[in-house]
Amino acid sequence: MKKILFLFLSIFSWNLFANFEVITLxxxxxxxxxxxxxxxxxxxKSKFYLGxxxxxxxxxxxxxxKKGNFKDIRVPEDSKYTKLGYIFRDSIKGYFLSHAHIDHIAGLVMSSTEDTKKNIYALPSVIDILEKNVxxxxxxxxxxxxxxxxxxxxYSYKKMEVGKEFEIEETGLxxxxxxxxxxxxxxxxLIIRSGDEYFAFFGDTGADKVEKSDLLRNVWxxxxxxxKDGKLxxxxxxxxxxxxxxxxxLFGHLNAKWLIDEMKVLSEYSGGTENxxxxxxxxxxIKPNFLKDSNPEEIIKKEIDKENIYKIKFFYPKSGDSIIF
Structure with missing residues (x-):
């Protein structure tokens, strides 16, 4: 009985303090x-998603x-669409595009023939490429x-100003x-806010020291x-x-060494490495390859574990997995 009560209280407290659901596609x-x-x-608290x-x-x-997600979404009886089609068309209310490389926009382009009216939020450089080249x-x-x-x-293009907060329509975000x-x-x-809680989605990026940049430091x-306040x-x-x-x-990407180096920079602004x-x-x-006896995902996991002197919690979800934060 005590174990059941403890499990119930753990689940209740987790949901009480959770703000975001993230599903890996x-x-x-x-x-x-x-x-x-x-x-x-x-x-x-919302049934609508941002891509x-x-x-x-x-x-x-x-x-x-297939993995059992979207159980709370019901397809209206008068809808002519499958549940997959209904979720794609109705439950996703817009997209943030970090940049316009093909591996980050291919799904949007290919499925656009079946999509509904939605906003695309991005920096002007991204929208310009969509307009001219896609x-x-x-x-x-x-x-x-x-x-x-x-x-x-x-798609309605929303060219956003750097650092200026905007509403992500119909999502509460x-x-x-x-x-x-x-x-x-x-x-x-994209730094996402729900109430006074935050989540951040990074597009492809190199380490500042490699890129000769201070752009990641600005984000940290x-x-x-x-x-530090427990709001991220x-x-x-x-x-x-x-x-x-x-x-x-590296061509503008991170490896485990540079990941942890950037986490050290974040600690400078979050009250120290303990946080x-x-x-x-x-x-x-993670980039796959065709080499024999080589598993980049396993190699990178081991390298991150070895470099992770700060006890950061790392997750490696597969397509279709849902995580509540």
């Missing part, structure tokens, strides 16, 4: 189509359904509300976008006090390569 850094970077996030990049939307939603009637029809040729208007350096190409991070300044519920951050890859060949124990980090964008 794709966590890979490339090669395998339908597994690349894509997540959805919601305030747990965080869109490398593998429908594939990931299908996997999430939705241009040569690569794909123009599903945007601006750009070349006839505009189908499925708010966001601020900050730039990142991805091998001298502009990527970005934003997140440091939130972590988690982050999604990439680690693409093992430590054996030379810095010159890093409060941090939850989903590791994203």
């Amino acid at each position: 794709g966590n890979s850094g490339g090669v395998v189509v339908g597994t690349t970077t894509s997540y959805i996030i919601r305030d747990i 965080l990049d869109a490398g593998s939307t429908v594939n990931g939603l299908e996997m999430a359904l 939705f241009n009637w040569r690569v794909w029809p123009n599903f945007g509300d601006s750009g070349e040729g006839f505009k189908l208007g499925t 708010y966001g601020r976008i900050f730039p990142l350096s991805h091998s001298n190409y502009e990527s970005s991070v 300044k934003e997140l440091g006090q939130k972590l 519920k988690g982050i999604i951050l990439e680690v693409s390569f093992p430590n054996s890859v030379e810095d010159k060949n 890093l124990k409060k941090l939850n980090v989903i590791i994203n964008h």
